[in-house]
Amino acid sequence: MKNQQRREVIQKGLIFALLIIFVLAIGFHEIAAALVSRVFGVSVRRGSVAELRFMMYFFGLYAFVTGWANIRKEGSWQQKFLQGLLTSAVAGFVVAIFDLLLVFLVSNSIDIRQYLTAFSIPSMSYFLFEKGQAGPLYHLGYFIVFGGLGALLHTLWITEMVQQAFEKTKGFIKTFATKASDAIPNVVKKYGKYLLLLVAAIIMYFLPRMWGSYINFVVGLVGLYVIAGIGLNIIVGLSGQLMLGYAAFFAIGAYSVALLNAPEPHNILLGFWPSIIIAIVMAILAGILLGLPLMGLRGDYLAIVTLGFGEIIRILLKSDLLENFTGGPRGINDIKGPTLFGRPFSNDIQFMYIIFIAVALSIFIYQRLQDSRTGRAWLSIKEDRIAAQATGVSLRKYKLLALCIGAAFAGLAGGISAARNQFTGPNDHSLLVSMNVLSIVIVGGVNSIPGIILGAFTLKGLPEILREVENYRQLAFGALLIVMMIKRPNGLWPATRPLYEKSHCLENEELNTGKERKND
């Protein structure tokens, strides 16, 4: 037992030390310091680093978390605290040894930035708190003091007394909430949904006028990704086909609108409204063409084929082969925006309304589809395709239908985005876009509209607002995908199972125990 604890202390300490070293290696410590500085309300100029004290705060916070996360699970409170402290100390020790290398590099002014970008001399000495040779000692001290503090606070936090108080507060809030909801008259409850929708619509009308154009841009982007996310969710979440080339449909929508509305290369100028419908139809046609031969494939093969399809579309758009038709690698410029009764939609504020309406429409269609016979057929295919087939669900038909409807959503989002940006080019439709949409669906919550909206905000909106973290966005996407798959495969805001299914599950609870549920 003693031995195992010792190993755990060393292992965890090593992991936490390696993590902070990794943070240095990718240069994230400067960004983290800048973020901390923003929390304290001190803005950081572009191209410079935050004040040193914020780096110290960040390091202290990290040490605190190390202590907090590593206390022992059982035993007396002294034992719990001691394990947290020791782990933190081990981490500090490892970091201090690594610091010696940094000190050596800094004091001999050896710049290895050419090979490892983050290891420039200012960046390294910033990491060492600009204390030179005393840096390692500072780091060790921080880990012991703040790690100890973290361990102590966590130990106190999980003592009976505090937990009971916490439960009491939670219970109090809960009873208050139920009382409050009981107090609402029935009429309001019945029609409250519509009232809420009305209020939301009014807010949606006024909000874009109050925001700046930058926020409008970001929210518009999030809205487009919500539409695309809902579409992909129909394919991935409802019918259970993993699709990695979703950006291809996006591209088809965008190019349809672009080609029909730009002076170059064709000068058709059809107008936005007919062309968005054509965009949707084209996307559906592409879905049929792709889907018909491929519906029999097993899941992971389908994923790779769709990825290949997406890449083919992108490479074709980029190549010289279609340059006269699609503008080649330069893309299409000066796409005309929509007009309604002679009034042009030119700025982001007016475009917000189109996006809001499109999002609302998408959510409405999605909800109706999900609750329909079709939606249940999709779910049944996803859960168990053999059983679904046996009960008379045509796999081919419903899978194809899902693909087409998903493609239609992508065509809509692509068309709107082309008109909004007044530009579209092959690089707007790279594999990364497909991955982003997939991440949004999976991180937010498969089959859950609030989840998708939340996912779009966290993955597309937040990085736009926190511009510092821009370079780290894709890294975070990837890490989130892995962590979500392992820890919460149902997403941040998981879908609630429908009521009819729930009652059924409760009846059969005894039968199902011991057998892993394999939904999603």
Add this chain to the structure above:
Amino acid sequence: MTAKVKSPQVKQRDLGKIIRPIFGALVAAYILWRLYNVFIVEAKYGPQVWVSLLISGLIIGAVYSLIAIGYTLVYGILLMINFAHGEVVMLGIYAGYFVFEAAKAIQVPSSLNPELVFADAYPALSIFIAFIIGMGVSATVGFFLEKIAYRPLRKAPRLIPLISAIGASLVLQNVALLLFSPQLRNYNNPTVMARGNGWKMIINETPVNVPYTGVFTLILSVVLMLALLYLVRNTRLGKAMRAVALDKDTAALMGINVNHTISSTFLISGALAGAAGVMWGLHNGQVFNTVGFIPGIKAFTAAVLGGIGNIPGAMLGGMFLGLVESVGPTALGISFQLKDVIAFAILIAILIFKPSGILGEVLAEEKV
């Protein structure tokens, strides 16, 4: 007494069955037309062009084969596409790059040449070290990849590990981006093995270059593949790998350590990927953070082409894909920009017409 029950014929209009032959005929007609155009109507390329294209195709095919083996090994055992395999290759390329940079930086002064560097003094040794380190780095990455991203999901439905693999791929790409910067770097080959150096073969009174790096790549990859075949067919570990691929539970009952075997598989496929990476670097000479993606997808295509789970199939598929990709654009008379389209189109065509590949897939029966 066995009564013969005539099973009712389910009449289902299968549009795919109608569309597939039409699609195939169209593609075949297009290819034939282009071939006819290039070879008979235009006929502007002499044999020297085709020979040099064949040589470069064989070389790139050898690299694809090595990467494809990694996909096939993992798919055979875990039934998952190791989407991050291309990134494992990429890290191998970087490892080799750093070794050659170091070898060029260390000076070994001799009486003849006071500025002699290690890489030029001992080219064979420095290439050997580069391969060892490249294979080591890639194998380590593969090992931890499995441990962190795939092992917790072994019991999950099949698409979940695939999504996790996509996440791992994104993570590795961006870690490389942040560590090494997006800058495009050039491999610093030892002078003897500089890119473009090679034997001159005279065909049709035109010299055709047979690069040293290419010949080296071909020979080494064949050696590695033979070693792998020996390992899989004749050693205890290979036997264990085949047993685990067939049926994990039964293999565990027979006393095989399944976790250990799967880890070894990832180590082996990582090592092959690392070797392929250093070869790629030596021959093509460019490193950047997404360099592994396209070869990765193509190698997967090669693995599917040969029949996934089938090691000789992966080798064959890799070679075939390399040749088609190299000769294809010229033979069809289309722009060289579209060579990736050819690879992806082959992938789609294979999956539509013969998903089990040329040599047939070798997979556990339970999950397919």
